[in-house]
Amino acid sequence: MSKGLTSRNTDYSQWYNELVSKADLAEHSSVRGCMVIKPYGYSIWEKMQSVLDQMFKDTGHSNAYFPLFIPKSYFSKEASHVDGFATECAVVTHYRLKNDGHGNIVVDENAKLEEELIVRPTSETIIWNTYKGWIQSYRDLPILVNQWANVVRWEMRTRLFLRTAEFLWQEGHTAHATAEEAIEETERMLDVYAQFAENWMALPVVRGKKTPNERFAGALDTYCIEALMQDGKALQAGTSHFLGQNFAKAFDVKFTNKEGKIDYVWATSWGVSTRLIGALIMAHSDDQGLVLPPKLAPIQVVIVPIYKNEEELNAISKIADQLSADLKKLGISVKYDDRDTQRPGFKFAEYEMKGVPVRVAIGGRDLENGTVEIARRDNGEKQTVTQVGLDTFINDLLADIQQNIYQKALKFRQENTRKADTYAEFKRLLDEAPGFISAHWDGTAETEQKIKEETKATIRCIPLNNQAEEGKCILTGKPSGQRVLFARAY
Amino acid sequence: MSKGLTSRNTDYSQWYNELVSKADLAEHSSVRGCMVIKPYGYSIWEKMQSVLDQMFKDTGHSNAYFPLFIPKSYFSKEASHVDGFATECAVVTHYRLKNDGHGNIVVDENAKLEEELIVRPTSETIIWNTYKGWIQSYRDLPILVNQWANVVRWEMRTRLFLRTAEFLWQEGHTAHATAEEAIEETERMLDVYAQFAENWMALPVVRGKKTPNERFAGALDTYCIEALMQDGKALQAGTSHFLGQNFAKAFDVKFTNKEGKIDYVWATSWGVSTRLIGALIMAHSDDQGLVLPPKLAPIQVVIVPIYKNEEELNAISKIADQLSADLKKLGISVKYDDRDTQRPGFKFAEYEMKGVPVRVAIGGRDLENGTVEIARRDNGEKQTVTQVGLDTFINDLLADIQQNIYQKALKFRQENTRKADTYAEFKRLLDEAPGFISAHWDGTAETEQKIKEETKATIRCIPLNNQAEEGKCILTGKPSGQRVLFARAY
DSSP, X not given: OOSOOOOTTTOHHHHHHHHHHHTTOEEEOSSTTOEEEOHHXXXXXXXXXXXXXXXXXXXXXXXXXXXXXXXXXHHHTSHHHHHHHGGGOOEEEESOEEEOSSSOEEEOTTSEEEEEEEEOSSOXXXXXXXXXXXXXXXXXXXXXXXXXXXXXXXXXXXXXXXXOSEEEEEEEEEEESSHHHHHHHHHHHHHHHHHIIIIISOOOOEEEEOOGGGSOTTOSEEEEEEEEOTTSOEEEEEEEEEEETHHHHHTTOEEEOTTSOEEEOEEEEEEEETHHHHHHHHHHOBTTBOOOOGGGOSSOEEEEEOOSSHHHHHHHHHHXXXXXXXXXXXXOOEEEOOOSSSOHHHHHHHHHHTTOSEEEEEOHHHHHHTEEXXXXXXXXXXXXXXXXXXXXXXXXXXXXXXXXXXHXXXXXXXXXXXXXXXXXXXXXXXXXXXXXXXXXXOSOHHHXXXXXXXXXXXXXXXXXXXXXXXXXXXXXXXXXXXXXXXEOBO | OOSOOOOTTTOHHHHHHHHHHHTTOEEEOSSTTOEEEOHHHHHHHHHHHHXXXXXXXXXXXXXXXXXXXXEHHHHHTSHHHHHHHGGGOOEEXXXXXXXXXXXXXXXXXXXXXXXXXEEOSSOHHHHHHHHHHHOSBGGGOOEXXXXXXXXXXOOSSOBTTTBOSEEEEEEEEEEESSHHXXXXXXXXXXXXXXXXIIIISOOOOEEEEOOGGGSOTTOSEEEEEEEEOTTSOEEEEEEEEEEETHHHHHTTXXXXXXXXXXXXXXXXXXXXXXXXXXXXXXXXXXTTBOOOOGGGOSSOEEEEEOOSSHHHHHHHHHHHHHHHHHHHHTTOOEEEOOOSSSOHHHHHHHHHHTTOSEEEEEOHHHHHHTEEEEEETTTOOEEEEESTTXXXXXXXXXXXXXXXXXXXXXXXXXXXXXXXXXXXXXXXXXXXXXXXXXXXXXXXXXXXXXXXXXXSOEEEEEETTOOOOOEEOTTTOOEESSEEEEEOBO
């Protein structure tokens, strides 16, 4: 490890960028806006994928794969969809390069496509065009399909994991016989996302609905989970859309229902992306580096030997090997780092930066005493414990760390969720105590837009468990029946 | 199921297309050359991925992710590489669409890229451009990275799974301090592929080296595994390339070796793709549909109840539930199909088409006798067996089926690998008894090319375990020291 990180208080944004780099998670590629996800960062994504994939399968979904390219004309079929994505598309126009005779490789103008192809920014159009061939009757429904894929949205200002031109995600696309079933599915998948965020990422989230302004392009309703980062900015961590019959109408997907009548099919789509890695970092990590919830840590336990001679190393290695074997039996991933090219202090700093939840150090005195030294990454606490029953001890400790990280994030969110009853108070809080602000809003797009322009705060969601409360809109003073959740956001 | 398949003897190509469609594996999308991999087909790919991924990890590799787009100029840096891929590239030239004011969505000419981007046909160039930043010293080596990704090669004549414009694959890209180490890696990964083909896909393969003509664009040596399909055509099922220092030189990737000297880094790359699904189908399946080796079958056992009334169904369901639970404990995937909308005969045909290795039927007489009827998909044999110890019986049966499918394919390959000592005999065999032909070749690219032009047969490989044998080239009569393996190929 080179020098430490810029502290979060000094420059949160700089801290994030340095952390992503020093923890070996990702880097900018030489292709504008695209990132390279490095092996350690990718292994976190693999853990997320594997858990989410199982949750999708447990709720009846299967994976499939649809083309990367979407004919331009498909976009035009759903009006609001094209408005939402047309301005940030990668467009394929040719299918061949050639040598220009002077040693330069150039685009072959004779290989121009009749219709341009768009690199998918999302796959509703190509998938609903496909579903048309799969659906005739209610017996063909529901279709519960998910896709793991890369997508491209030509973002101008990019940030590793949070906003990149290309990113990895999953997109669920389901087809149903009734609106009720589709809404139920939309809510079910939001709940899957919320459970994943809370139980695996240790990230408390607010479940809510987006305002019409903030809906997905083509949706009748967009549900979301919103999380709070340590700098008080909100981050949308997942969305689940009720698409009504919009895409079925655009692609003429009809079916015969149980009553023998013809109707359009009802749709949902839902997705989470590599953005979750950004959320994970910004919610939990500290000035020493990454802090990972044990359930998503690629390495859960690292064992570092501290020895004066070969003999000590051999004795330590025996203990380490036994402990490793015991931990693996409990399904715990463990690394024994006996590299002789680095000193223990260097290793300690490295695993701290990489967020390994539990570090076990074994030295000469431990050999004498039958002990090891255990350090927790989440709060830095160290303790000397006996080697007897160490596997169970560590197993319990990992569960405790997972819980502690969640509680810490929950406490942070509670402390940084405030009510504002006037616009002045609202603006003051945004600057002085950033976080979620619960405030009254008159329900109009105009007011929402004006607040956004004046303060950069947006309505993150209307929480699902919202309570009715009479009040006045902070901007217009018009009557409001409930508070909504505002924040500045990533 | 609608009507059956065209038989292999009538029209092998038609049989294949119908099978891919009727077994619900994949379909052509409306985007030229791109396929939709349907859930059942994709679940076979998921099984393949999961096994291969573990094999890669067991040999020390980690996954990572690199950009979809490659700047055009990168291609030009490795001369033979650009020759190999330039004529079949999807080229991104613009990054925005707009409304032309008449309601048409058109490409925004103001959003033209300064440098065109190529959708990756393979990632050597972008990856070696990245590795440049990762490697300074021998301590940074080896780098053992794999990527699961989609790639695009603008093929004009496409065929589901076998040759499509977009396909899914994995590409390993490793960096080493010495040529020896890189060659060792190249051979290790070929062996991983061969073991996967033989032990999981039940597909016997010939391990060999490609001739210079058939090498990967940019490789010093291309190793391959070649399999024989039921129509006597060969199929390249995986390749592993020793790239020498070509890409390191093109992207200026140098390192300080142990002796303190500066040298270019040594490289390998290796990949298999969704093409393997095509190989799996064409090697084992029959006129009734798909035949899957149990180790890669998404559903290994299906249980179908045959009942006259509700009471019988309940009794059968109890047995089925118990059997399902017992099989799951053994890690066997099982489906109990108690749909009341379809008759048993329909279900039998469906699972036959989909290649489920073992079918268990339970009827009224079985209830009386404490038996079930078991049918094997691979050879169609049926037998009535006792319900006692059924889980173990089926477990053993699956192993036997896996073995039998492999042996059958091996026997087929042995019977269809022939020697030819004259060009006349060679041509006669190609037409009358297609398969592998082992023949002498004078070692020149000209001869290889001429044989290809005249017969459409190519040298599939020079087998790794080849024996020295004096002979004369079938075309030129010039001396040859060994036989090579010819075939017409997919």
